[in-house]
Amino acid sequence: MNDNNKNQFENSKVTRRNFLQNASFATMMAMLGGIELRAAEQTQAQPQQESSPTKRGTPVNCAVIGCGVWGREILTTLSQIPTAPVVAICDNYQPMLNRSKKLAPNAEAFDDYKKLLEKKEVQAVIVATPSHLHKNVVIDALKAGKHVYCEAPLAHTVEDAQAIAKAAQEAVKVNFQSGLQLRSDKQRHFLLQFIRSGAAGQAIKARAQWHKKESWTRVSPNPDRQKETNWRLYKETSPGLIGEIGIHQIDEILWFLMAKPKSVTGFGGVLFYKDDREVADTIQAVFQSASGLTIDYEATLGNSFDADYEVIYGSDAAIMVRGQKAWMFKEADAPLLGWEVYAKKETFYKDSGVVLRADASKIISHTEGASKESSEPTPLYQALDAFVYNSDLIGTAVEDYASSFDIKDTAALKKFLSEELKNKALAATAEDGYLATVYALKANESIEKKTKIDIQKEWLQI
């Protein structure tokens, strides 16, 4: 350690103990020479509408249809959004409703979603049923004039996904958002600009993985509900690991790189869980774009090593995204980027990195930053917050428009809304959700059929 480094460590008063206690992957990456990429902190003078949701809009009465594990996660998140009162919940299995009532004590409980949709006070619905049950619920909700948030994937078949996306695009008067939650994450939007600016050089390839040791089985109270509860495990109802999990990571990479796969080749099988499941517990898929860029994806339920991340490999740098953090690892021959001159530099062990954070001048700020990370809104929070905000925006705009103009003139209404919604919150559209679903479902099909699938243009049309 040279003197400078020594002083840096001494000044920051970081002990080995507190370093290890507070160390996160962020710290580790910094030590390896990663440049942490973060969205800019807001200055105090700016209004808080982007960071604080408390005054972002007027409340929109929400309902959650499908109160399984993920539905309850959604309820928990909605309970933290002041403008998203949950007025109704729906599930066809009473124990799920009972559990959900604890999270939404003021909500009316329904076992039939159609009855819930009849309630006028319900303005927006979040559809968190199993993927294969999305279609009827979403289309009926749109017909009932409700704003709809449909979890990703849109459906378990391309045909169903297409029907949903079509209905969503035709429903001009309401807000539709697909559940690609990463598309609402401000950190991702920061990275998007960064990557598209060419900071990493020419994109060569990308890779993503999701590793977790969990069986994906849910405890079923009785044999009758076994298949219904474990719909993810059976081909008839499941879009597979890549459809349920990989869709988010693959969509993120394709979105960042504006890449359109022309083919996908998948592999996989049930390698570890020897129960009656039909869906692979370990998979790999390679997407190839027209430009030759490849995106490798792999996932397993059998091992948790290295968890989940996405990496974009450019000719000048690699950019790794883990959760809501990201780092840039520059090549030695990469040209100097302008912002590096102004950014604070740190030296850790043999490598040096530049931290893009106002308070990150010392190693201690890395450790403090790591603890701050947990308080950042999750992508799900940001996605639901955006959904409620946009639903309010569209709902009130349409209502106001109808008070003065002919609402039947759809073309004029669309034009009006396109102007009114210029400042809408970042959110995935029906088209985003549809395309991501097609790519994921075709990858799943490729894994099942053990063959390469060429993406047909007509599959990409809504």
Added chain:
Amino acid sequence: MKTTIKIIALAVALTVTGLNAQEFVRFSPQPQGCKVRMEGTSTIHDWYAESAIIGGSVELDKNLPLDPAVKLPTGKINAKVYAKIPSRSLKSSSGRAMDVIMYEYMDVKQYPTIEYRLLEMDLPSIPARGNPILKTVGELVVHGVTNKITMDVGFERIAKDKIKFYLPVPITLKMTDFKINPPNPNIGGVGIKTGDEVKVTFEWVLSLSTEEQK
């Protein structure tokens, strides 16, 4: 006989006059041609709020020439004007958070609409260039409070079936005249004071109602 003719002539004249006095052609606002903008100040920055919705209707004396090529007569114009703006449709330059604050100060739940009714419209002269300027007096209702306002309103006959009213020079209104306290929110620990005065402009394009065109 002469007396009979005189009575008939008088009756016809009265009927025609009556019709002239009562008959109007009705115009309806067009979604793509409405814009109202108010500009204000605050202790941190100037701001504006806009709406693209101005509902209501305009009825003009049937005898008023609508053809842009025909010269307008000067003097009083028989017209009925009613305009309404959903208060909530005003969107501020400071984002949705400030919109919500603005709506609170305007009590939009209790007073959801800004309304205007014309009392008088006069065309004193025809300018050598540009559109004629109408002298108007009307009642403006904001926050449930009615104030009489005078405006010099530009009038453009875009086509025989399309007209436009606009303010070439902004009018100045005071929030306190409508019993609205200028907002002074605390955002991000910064106390903001909004100025009382706002400068208002609008553009309002209307088309001959379809019933009139039949």
